[in-house]
Amino acid sequence: MTEPIWQLSQSHLNLLSICPRKFQYIYLEQFSSPCTVQQQSNLSLGNRFHRFMQQRELDLPTEQILAEDEPVRNSFNAIAQAAPDIVYPQPQTRRYSEHRRTLLKGQFLLTGIYDLLILSKNDAKIIDWKTYPQPPNKKQLTKNWQTRLYLYLLAETSEYSPEQIQLVYWFVNVPKKTSSFKFQYNQEQHQQTENDLNQLLNQLSDYWQRYQQKGESFLQVEESQGYCADCPFTIPCERYLNNDDFLFSEIEEVKI
Numbered sequence: 001m002t003e004p005i006w007q008l009s010q011s012h013l014n015l016l017s018i019c020p021r022k023f024q025y026i027y028l029e030q031f032s033s034p035c036t037v038q039q040q041s042n043l044s045l046g047n048r049f050h051r052f053m054q055q056r057e058l059d060l061p062t063e064q065i066l067a068e069d070e071p072v073r074n075s076f077n078a079i080a081q082a083a084p085d086i087v088y089p090q091p092q093t094r095r096y097s098e099h100r101r102t103l104l105k106g107q108f109l110l111t112g113i114y115d116l117l118i119l120s121k122n123d124a125k126i127i128d129w130k131t132y133p134q135p136p137n138k139k140q141l142t143k144n145w146q147t148r149l150y151l152y153l154l155a156e157t158s159e160y161s162p163e164q165i166q167l168v169y170w171f172v173n174v175p176k177k178t179s180s181f182k183f184q185y186n187q188e189q190h191q192q193t194e195n196d197l198n199q200l201l202n203q204l205s206d207y208w209q210r211y212q213q214k215g216e217s218f219l220q221v222e223e224s225q226g227y228c229a230d231c232p233f234t235i236p237c238e239r240y241l242n243n244d245d246f247l248f249s250e251i252e253e254v255k256i
């Protein structure tokens with residue numbers, strides 16, 4: 001029988017790297033934990049800001065949003081001041097908003113969606129807008145699969161060499177100061193990502209086969225790593241960490 005094609009994004013890879021069991025609960029068994037109100041409000045600003053930036057790139061009207069949505073207007077003004085060369089088109093460049101890149105690796109379709117891709121003759125810039133209240137530290141972002149996958153996909157699916165590719169995260173959350181983290185790619189990192197991806201995808205194939213054929217659950221992260229403390233799945237995992245305020249009944253089923 002033909003194996004199904006799995007579409008994997010950076011979120012899937014991050015979750016799989018941290019705790020394969022959580023990946024099983026969320027993506028195979030379709031449990032999800034509810035967002036907190038604060039997360040929802042940040043999501044909402046993030047969504048509005050991304051939509052606004054996409055509309056600008058598509059030359060669609062944005063005046064009404066700027067007039068009515070103060071947080072988006074403040075965020076846009078801040079980024080326009082901090083990075084005019086990114087926000088406004090420059091000569092001899094091509095720009096693509098919400099640009100999707102995919103790469104088929106065995107039964108896995110690796111997928112990334114760039115907020116903005118700016119191409120010139122000699123280099124390629126992937127831009128990602130973040131509206132987090134607090135940017136993560138750069139070391140964490142270096143290891144994050146969003147950084148690694150996005151750079152990897154462009155190197156694999158374009159004529160640009162790894163050395164010609166960079167990814168820049170712009171953190172826009174007024175009144176906090178607008179800041180950025182830039183990741184310049186190279187051949188060595190590309191090879192390391194290739195190796196790590198192959199290993200992770202092999203592990204996923206292996207977990208999936210055992211799950212399907214023998215009913216075995218995916219591996220759990222070691223408790224000592226500290227990830228279980230904030231996880232909503234402590235009860236099915238039998239990781240009882242004085243997490244009295246969690247009720248498993250709160251988990252809502254969602255369609256992925």
Ligand code: SF4
Nearest residue numbers: 019022220228231237
């Ligand atoms: S409780 Fe721990 S082992 Fe279980 S899914 Fe969450 S992080 Fe993984």
